[in-house]
Amino acid sequence: MSAVTDFLDDFLADPEFGPSVGHVERLPPRDAVWADLPADLPDGIRRALAARGVERLYSHQAQSLALARAGRDFVVVTPTASGKTLCYNLPVAETLVQDPDARALYLFPTKALSQDQQAELNALVTSGNLPIKAATYDGDTPQSVRASARDTGRIVITNPDMLHSGVLPNHAKWISFFAGLRYVVVDEMHAYRGVFGSHVANVLRRLLRVAAFYGSSPRLIFCSATIGNPAELAGLLAGRPVEAVTENGAPSSEKAVLFYNPPLLDPVQGIRKSSALQSRSIAARLLERGVRTILFARSRVRVELIASYLNEHFRNLYTENSGVRVEPYRSGLLPTERREIERGLREGTVHGVVSTNALELGIDIGGLDAAVIAGWPGGLASFWQQAGRAGRRRDLSVAVYVATGSPLDQYLINHPERVFGKGAENARIDPYNPYIYLDHLKCAAFELPFRDGEKFGDDPSEGLSMLEDEGIVRHTGGRWFWASQGYPAEKLSLRSATSDNIVIVDATEGRNAVIGEMDRPSAKELIFDDAVYIHRGRQYIVLKLDLENRICTVEERDVNYYTDAVVKTDLKVLCEDQRFGPDSAPAVLGDILVRSQAEKFKKLRFHSHENVGYGEIYLPPEEMQTRALAILFPEGSRAADVLDSASNDMRKAALLSGLLQLMKSLAPVQLLCDAADLGGAWRLRDDHYGVPALYLWDRYPGGTGLAEALGPMLGSLARAASERASTCDCEDGCPSCLGVYDGNPDFARGRKKTALSALKILADAWRA
Amino acid sequence: MPNDLRSRLKRIRESSATAGQARPMNPGGKARCEDGAPARSEWLERHGWARLGDQVWERRVECPGIHAGATMDAGYLSARGRGSLVAPEDIVFFDLETTGLSGGTGTIAFLSAFGSFGRHGYSVRQIFLEDYPGEPLFLEASGDELSRFKAVASYNGASFDLPLYKARRTMNGLPPVAPALSLDLLHAARRLWRGVLPDCSLSSVERGVLGVRRTDDLPGSEVPDAWFRFLATGPHPELALAMDHNQADVAGLASLYGLLSAGLAAGRLRKADPRGLASLIARVDLGRAARVLERSLRTGDAGAVPELMRLYWKLGRRDERLALIPLLPDDARGLYLKSIHAERVLGDAQSATRFAESAAKLAGSSEKACDAVLARRADRRLRRLEQLLAPDA
């Protein structure tokens, strides 16, 4: 009996926890599907494989090799730990052994992953004594090593950021590399969605353009965790059709997945026990039994709080468990802090970690037996990656999904078939986001002049003449030349909306140490003057947010509250591009201008969330153009009639705000995006359309395809919303469905019933 | 979605125009005066330029006041050139003006200058690129100049101008030029005048060492915009200044070369740091380098001792080297050597112990890796000496 089996038996029988487990899915162990090594594999590679214990291939590895040999672009979809690296290492090594001039480029989303891969490649190369030098080339590569990486690296391992800002703008230093480039490997493809993915698609276009200049046309190999549209996403990234390998031949160990819905405390108001607290208790149970556990929390604040609680918990238990050490691991930690924690996990001095999805990107921390997932991580791919963190050995492992009270979680916890069925979500990018496209058009023009009629994804002439207007390219002699002193890649970050991140500096007792950074729009809503900022379990007060110099000074201080900005939003419709649905319930896709301003903030007590005061925020508004979907209630339509049945404007407002809240929180299930990627607003009488309206918009300037994708999905969104509201136990809306109405409760009375009939009308109208 | 990229871009363009957010014009963009070509030609001719081909111009300027300097061993200025003698007539003095200083493949050169000594003294030939499409011809004409000479002298050309020129040829599909011997005078200037002059820019060296003050010079940082403005709106006085700046750079380069060739041969150079001077001379003639340091030592420069000891070592002048040991500064290494000297030459074990002890202490408190090795050696020496001196030994 393993510790995990013991835990499962006791947990399900425990009167405190057992009744809240709504679903147990047993994923049986799966046998491998094998294929023989091709007879014509070069001897060196055969030796290298044999030395590493590989005598035959999994079916997906063999299929990959066959596709690569046929010169096809392809994407391999695999769960964690299924031998995916061989899917690209094998064809690449074969080509490099056969052609001494051939080169390959490997792209990983993070430096940590590049390091893992470098180690793996070295092992393969050494065991076969292969003439292949793999070199890492990223921001940490010392200047002295860079030239040899460029000139002699047969496989260059880097990340999209370095490719974008270091390699492509200096391609004349990489002539033999580009001239020999045969493969570009893009691993962890599912990480390239949304803004980041839209950037990376453009970086890949630039890469292929430069390669073509030196006479090469490399093939692309993608690897991805499970998503609904691997071939589509790979095709959008590559800018050309890509084939998918989806049958996975790797074996897997047995796993139990538990769906846990924290018990209701107040059915009327729909309040449940906190998912963070419940996850924490479950993790504590696991750790007590010596089960090495990772807990995923949704926010960095929670990560901090949970980790410090668990450590406190074990310190106060005067047993052998008092040595249990749990570390927070999240984005915003400095690289050295992260490395230290990763080492602790490997060496066994750290027994548990609490993480945001920073670990999602596959950093190999090994040897974990249980994963506790506090709140839906935003997508099936993320869910399975988090659940897959546990169970790298042959034994039984366990993953516990603990639902929050959000409508999304409450919907999913009651629909395990959405998680265990076939329907993984689609990952979306928009390589033609005009802002992103223009930025990369600049970089591409810097790298090589454009010829008249040359394509850059789409036809770039409109964009190029905009740049000509700005005076940074010059159109003459049938070409567009870069005509500015600037170095455009330097000013463009692939990771966030704006490259001007705010650096957070701890000034406590003259420490003056950088403890983190944040993008500008978020900073305006989170680290304004007097805000409370939490980092590694410590509380800080913001002394000064200096937007101009991009510095936020904070000081450590003990307070018993956190802060929450109240943001006011103005909208202006700029154009109407496309209509969805019938005239009785139309939705309009178009560009809007969103102007948002944080004007004041609330101070809320920890745990009770009781409001203990207000403060003013003096910051300039944030403005952006983006893509939005407006859902309209035209006069005389049945939906408008339902709305009008609310006797006054205040009641209508309570209803509209509830509908918006519910739809906005369920939309991420369909869109595979983060809840924070969508903005929303409701209007009682919209300035532009003159009727009541709900707006949902993409929170990245110019959009990343979310609003477009939502249009055709409105029907299923309305159905899911209506089902969520009808199965919720509350009376007039709660955080798990319509949200809490923060005005006079009289106006919210009976709104759930009205909302249900409105949603039914919409669902019928939008039925595809 | 691709279909409406154009309209989305148009909308952004219009709304940023109406919101008055249009960014300040960079001067490099649209050719706004299509009829400006005659005006440009006339202006260029007035400034001494003659058409070399489509969109490429040249001019030659005589610089009577510059003396040729002496033939010297290229080894002073280039490790690869050791042993090959270059006469002033073998050298082309070279400088590029570019569209940016940050490098990368979007930076191009639009103006080049080649100075050389001929029968009638020093003269400078410049080649000017009138617009982008003329770049291949501009590069070829420049390449002809570069390949005519045995050596190319430049100021920071080894890391900026020459690689950029090479990259531009690649980008334009031209074969590489045969590599001449590269003499980068900046490297020498840094050794000679770092710490003596406020910085080692060519104009600082001209002012501080050659006593030449440029009038009406355009700062290097404004040169790119001068060309972009010319492209956009036609000729203007700053471009003329940029052209003169380019010419003045290679004139200054030749003067500096003259000064160096004489000074390195004589072992004396105005305002130069003697140790830097000796390090350059030592590349060719160790004995002469030693004389420079001996002279410096006589004027009380104790800092010259370690370098001089190294030279004596290489020259096999052991006794002279030993004689210098008492003059070494009291740093860890100096003390260590003094300990050896005291023991082996003077036979004074007590002083040797004292020196070894101080050396061990000083090296032990340092964080430098080489000092750690020294600390261990000093420790061993100290223990051995103490044993030697122990009463029962």
Ligand SMILES: [Zn+2]
């Ligand atoms: Zn509810």
